[in-house]
Amino acid sequence: xxxxxxxxxxxxxxxxVYGLIAIGYTMVYGxxxxxxxxxxxxFMIGAFISLIVLLLLAQLGVAxxxxxxxxxxxxxxxxxxxxxFVVERIAYRPLRGSFRLAPLISAIGMSIxxxxxxxxxxxxxxxxxxxxxxxxxxxxxxxxxxxxxxxVQVVIVVVTVVLMAGFSLVVxxxxxxxxxxxxxxxxxxxxxxxxxxxxxxxxxxxxGAALAAVAGLLYTIYYGSIDFFxxxxxxxxxxxxxxxxxxxxxxxxxxxxxxxxLIEALWSAYSDxxxxxxxxxxxxxxxxxxxxxxxxxxxxxxxx
Amino acid sequence: xxAMTKLMLSACAAALLAAAPARADVTFALGIPATGxxxxxxxxxxxxxxxxxxxxxxxxxxxxxxxxxLEIADDQCDPKSAVxxxxxVVSKGIRFVVGHLCSGASIAASGVYDEExxxxxxxxxxxxxxxxxxxxxVFRACGRDDQQGVVAAKFIADKxxxxxxxxxxxxxxxxxxxAEAAKKTxxxxxxxxxxxxxxxxxxxxxxxxxxxxxxxxxxxxxxGGYHTELGLIVRQxxxxxxxxxxxxxxxxxxxEFWSIAGEGGAGTLFTFSAxxxxxxxxxxxxxxxxxxxxxxxxxxxxxxxxxxxADAVARAGKEPEAVAADLRANGFETVVGTFRFDAKGDLIxxxxxxxxxxxxxxxxxxx
Numbered sequence: 001x002x003x004x005x006x007x008x009x010x011x012x013x014x015x016x017v018y019g020l021i022a023i024g025y026t027m028v029y030g031x032x033x034x035x036x037x038x039x040x041x042x043f044m045i046g047a048f049i050s051l052i053v054l055l056l057l058a059q060l061g062v063a064x065x066x067x068x069x070x071x072x073x074x075x076x077x078x079x080x081x082x083x084x085f086v087v088e089r090i091a092y093r094p095l096r097g098s099f100r101l102a103p104l105i106s107a108i109g110m111s112i113x114x115x116x117x118x119x120x121x122x123x124x125x126x127x128x129x130x131x132x133x134x135x136x137x138x139x140x141x142x143x144x145x146x147x148x149x150x151x152v153q154v155v156i157v158v159v160t161v162v163l164m165a166g167f168s169l170v171v172x173x174x175x176x177x178x179x180x181x182x183x184x185x186x187x188x189x190x191x192x193x194x195x196x197x198x199x200x201x202x203x204x205x206x207x208g209a210a211l212a213a214v215a216g217l218l219y220t221i222y223y224g225s226i227d228f229f230x231x232x233x234x235x236x237x238x239x240x241x242x243x244x245x246x247x248x249x250x251x252x253x254x255x256x257x258x259x260x261x262l263i264e265a266l267w268s269a270y271s272d273x274x275x276x277x278x279x280x281x282x283x284x285x286x287x288x289x290x291x292x293x294x295x296x297x298x299x300x301x302x303x304x
Numbered sequence: 305x306x307a308m309t310k311l312m313l314s315a316c317a318a319a320l321l322a323a324a325p326a327r328a329d330v331t332f333a334l335g336i337p338a339t340g341x342x343x344x345x346x347x348x349x350x351x352x353x354x355x356x357x358x359x360x361x362x363x364x365x366x367x368x369x370x371x372x373x374l375e376i377a378d379d380q381c382d383p384k385s386a387v388x389x390x391x392x393v394v395s396k397g398i399r400f401v402v403g404h405l406c407s408g409a410s411i412a413a414s415g416v417y418d419e420e421x422x423x424x425x426x427x428x429x430x431x432x433x434x435x436x437x438x439x440x441x442v443f444r445a446c447g448r449d450d451q452q453g454v455v456a457a458k459f460i461a462d463k464x465x466x467x468x469x470x471x472x473x474x475x476x477x478x479x480x481x482x483a484e485a486a487k488k489t490x491x492x493x494x495x496x497x498x499x500x501x502x503x504x505x506x507x508x509x510x511x512x513x514x515x516x517x518x519x520x521x522x523x524x525x526x527x528g529g530y531h532t533e534l535g536l537i538v539r540q541x542x543x544x545x546x547x548x549x550x551x552x553x554x555x556x557x558x559x560e561f562w563s564i565a566g567e568g569g570a571g572t573l574f575t576f577s578a579x580x581x582x583x584x585x586x587x588x589x590x591x592x593x594x595x596x597x598x599x600x601x602x603x604x605x606x607x608x609x610x611x612x613x614a615d616a617v618a619r620a621g622k623e624p625e626a627v628a629a630d631l632r633a634n635g636f637e638t639v640v641g642t643f644r645f646d647a648k649g650d651l652i653x654x655x656x657x658x659x660x661x662x663x664x665x666x667x668x669x670x671x
Contacts, residue, residue, distance in 0.1 A: 003519045006544075010511035126532050128563035136545055150543050223508045225536055225564045230508065268512030274475070274502045276512070 002145025007269040008262070013153045013222070015261020016160035020215035021238035022245070022253035023167070024208030030184045030248040031204050032096070037107040038087055040235015041114035042209045046080040046216025047226045048118060051129055054220070065132055069155075069221070076217050077210040084209020087114075088202055111231075119228040129224045156218045163214060164254055167207070171250060176203060184248075237280075244284055246297025255295060330366075330617060331373045332358075332610065333393045335403030335413060335424070337381035343406065346602055350405055350428065351376065353603035356593055357610035367618045374610075379404050383412035390416035399423065399624050400617065402609050405602075407431035414442050423624035425613055425631075427605035432481055435648040441628050443645060445609040445638075447654030449478055452553045452575040453485030455656040456526060459573075460486075460551060461493035463671055467523035470499040472513070472537075474529035479505075482528035482553050490526075498522060503533060510537045511544065518546045530555040534572075535564030542568030549573070562664045569661050573669055578657040580604040580640050589639045608638035 021043050028036045053072045062068045091110045095102045133152040141147055171177035179200045182190035191197045219234070220226055237260055245256025260280055267279040287295065334354050336347035358374045366372055377393050379386035386409035393401060394416065401417060401424040404410040410429035417424050418439045425443040426434070432448050460469060469490065473483035480502075487497065499520045503513060514537065517525065525548055527534045534552050541548060542565075549571055556574040565572070580586050580601050589607060593599040612631070620630035628649075636643040644652040660669035 003515065006515045006518070007512060010509075010515060014509055014511070126560065126564065128535070128560065130563065131539060131543070131566045131568075134543070136543075148545065152543070219508075223536060224539060224566070225508065225532065229506070233506070264509075265512050269515065272501075273513055273516070274504070277504075 002142040002147055003269065005142065005147055007265045009149050009153060011262035011265030012258065013156050013261070014264060015241075015258035016156050017215050017219055017222075017234070017257075018238050018241045018260055019254040019257025020160055020163065020211050020218070021234060022241040022257045023164075023250060024212050025239050025242040026245070026247050026249060026253040027180075027204050027208050029242070031180060031201060032092075032103075032183075032187075034092070034100075034103045035107065035239070036092075036205075036208075037104070037235070038091070038110035038114060039208065039212060040231035040238065041111050041118075042080060042084050042087065042231075043212040043216050043219075043234055043238075044118065044226070044228065044231030045083050045114065046076055046209070046213030047220045047230060048122060048127075048216075049079050049213065050076040050217035050220050051127055051226060054129065054132070069132070069217075073159075073214060073217055076213045080213030080216070081206045081210040084205045084212075085202060087209075088205040093198070093201075111235075115228055115231065122228065124228065126225050126227045129220055129226075131224060132221055152222055156222060159214065159218060163211060167211070168250060170207075176200070180204060240280070240284055244287060244294055246294030249294070249296045249298070252294055252296035259295075329371050329373045330614075330622065331375055331396075331398045331400070332613060333375045333377045333396075333398045333401045333403070334606075335377045335379050335386070335389060335393075335401055335409070335426075336405045337409075338376055338378040339380060343381040346428075347381075347405055349600055349602040350403070350606040352593060352596055352599060353606035353608075354402055354610050356589070356596075356603075357607040357614075360589075360592070361610070361614050367614055372614060377401070377403070379406070379409040379413065381406040381409055383408045386410070386413040387416055389413065393417075393422065394420045399622060400613055400627070401425070402427070402606065402613060404429065407434060410434050414439055417441065421624055423613075423627055425609050427609035428602055431477075435650050439649075441624055443628075443631060443649040444651060445612055445643060446605050446651065447577065447656055448650055449553070450481040450485035451650070451654055452656055453482040453487075453526075453528065454489045455575050456482075456551050456553065456573075456658070457486040457489035457495075458493070459658050460524060460526060461490055461495050464524050464549075468498040468521055469495055470501070470517060470520065470522040470525045471497045472499075472501050472503060472525060472527050472529075474505045474533055475502050476505055476529065478553075478555070479527075479529035483526065484528075486526045486528070503529075503537075505529065505533060507533065508536060510540050513537065514541045514544045514546055517541070517548055518544065522548050524549045524551065527552045531558055531561035532564065535561050535569070538565040538569055538572060542566070556661070557659070557666065559664070562661060565661075570663065572661045573658050573671075574661075574666075575656040576659045576666075577601055578655045578668075583640070585641075586639050604640050608640045608643065611638045612636040612643055 024039045050072050053075050057068045091106045092103050095106055135151045136148040139147040179195045182195050183197055183200050241256035241260045242253045245252030263280050264276050267276045336350045337343045338347050358372050361372050377389040379389040390413040399422055403426055404413050405428050407429040410426050411434050423441040425445055427445040430449045432450050435444055471483050471487050473479040538550055552574040554576045557576050562569050593603055615636055616627045616630045620626040631645050641655055646652050658669045659666045
């Protein structure tokens with residue numbers, strides 16, 4: 001039982017990171033109907049920026065860890081959001097209104113470009129970060145199994161929950177959120193009634209990138225080792241999470257991320273670890289067979 | 305290579321061979337990357353050692369009065385270039401090769417040498433495949449990757465008697481070879497692993513594996529693979545409050561391991577070649593080599609390979625088959641220690657030492 005709880009905590013932590021990245025996929029799909037394959041790379045860039053900022057702060061002698069992480073969080077989100085903005089501006093906006101596959105191919109090109117750029121600028125070797133958040137919080141015990149959770153895991157889950165809550169508020173309560181939902185329903189109609197579509201789409205990319213940046217920071221702190229290729233697998237898992245939860249749905253992305261994290265952890269716990277990715281993707285296939293729109297996805301209504 | 309060129313090549317070789325005995329020299333080719341980027345620096349070390357050994361042998365009157373000559377065959381550490389370098393060795397009528405330096409180049413070149421009846425002895429290629437293909441004239445004067453697994457397993461069986469052992473590897477050639485060798489040796493010592501598993505190379509999240517090790521109550525983990533994954537496993541284990549000891553192989557001999565694992569890396573053990581410079585028996589050669597720059601282990605091992613081959617040629621003559629039989633039958637005193645070869649041409653009990661990480665540096669363990 002204690003072992004089960006341990007693995008549950010591991011799965012939740014992993015799933016939170018996937019969920020944060022998945023939001024970027026799902027929002028962009030919701031609003032312009034394309035899969036932004038470069039999103040995993042934006043996450044990777046966020047991880048690199050966060051590492052650079054953390055090391056700079058350490059150089060400057062910022063000793064208080066919570067302060068350093070907070071500053072890094074803000075700076076990383078801002079800089080990565082800028083990357084997200086530029087990517088949309090250069091690679092996707094000129095292709096809007098072009099045939100459906102064009103932005104998709106452009107996204108794949110962007111993904112390869114960013115990966116290689118970082119590889120050339122930062123080198124191919126793994127970049128380590130010494131553990132910054134150590135320590136565990138005891139949670140009592142089940143039988144003779146001592147339950148505890150690492151501080152860094154708590155930080156990851158709390159940051160994710162706060163961001164998710166905040167973001168849901170933005171989408172449901174603010175003018176920007178209203179504009180986003182309007183674009184999602186009918187872009188041309190939204191434009192006709194005075195919504196600035198280009199600005200709304202840009203902001204969607206900016207928000208998606210900022211969330212991916214936070215995921216990058218959490219990833220860097222948790223694992224302490226990043227390289228130019230981390231965006232590929234994390235992006236693939238997060239994309240899967242978005243599809244599993246129902247692409248286009250915000251709570252779906254989060255739910256999908258958590259589910260994938262949990263499946264990975266529990267499969268590894270009770271079966272053969274090497275088959276965990278097989279298990280994850282087999283479950284994805286099964287769910288899509290029975291619910292093609294994902295768990296929380298809406299049926300696409302043909303607009304006439 | 306089609307039949308015609310093969311015929312022509314062997315005709316050429318035969319013509320040159322007929323001419324060879326007229327020369328009163330013994331020629332060894334040295335297969336190294338002499339040009340071509342970073343790896344050429346290691347090639348220069350091999351050359352430093354080999355040339356010093358040749359000089360020492362000639363100063364003592366050569367091989368039975370015949371002068372020993374060294375010819376460089378540049379393979380750029382690349383399998384394709386190694387094949388053309390090997391063909392040049394063939395065309396020059398040379399019967400003995402020291403090298404090649406890199407595993408890939410050695411494997412490619414050995415195919416050519418095998419066809420032409422040329423004997424080769426590497427002192428640095430550690431890939432098991434090199435000596436696993438039944439070639440009678442291929443020798444390895446250094447350890448091979450999976451032998452480290454044997455050494456580590458003996459150490460574990462000896463020093464951690466009665467403890468719960470786990471074996472984990474990364475499914476790569478190097479890692480899985482190590483793990484399988486360790487498992488077999490442990491089985492011979494009567495130790496059955498309490499847990500066996502594998503991870504994906506390039507993976508970052510090992511929390512599930514760590515929880516599993518914790519659940520099984522593992523005391524010591526043998527890991528076959530590189531430092532990037534093991535560094536993370538150790539880090540995540542310490543994060544989860546798991547104090548298990550980890551044992552790895554020479555992939556851990558890099559400072560990157562410590563920067564990934566952090567302070568929790570202390571106590572991690574790994575197998576690595578003993579530092580030859582520290583040996584009392586190697587001091588005179590060390591003094592000699594130092595005149596041309598600071599030598600590392602490669603220089604000493606290539607020195608030893610030339611010594612070994614020269615000894616065997618002095619005893620058995622200049623026919624590669626006879627020399628091979630002599631190499632398998634005898635022990636050889638070299639600068640790095642005594643060499644004995646098994647039927648495959650690998651060293652019996654190559655000298656691996658268990659090192660231990662502590663405070664950001666590694667040193668031979670005191671366990």
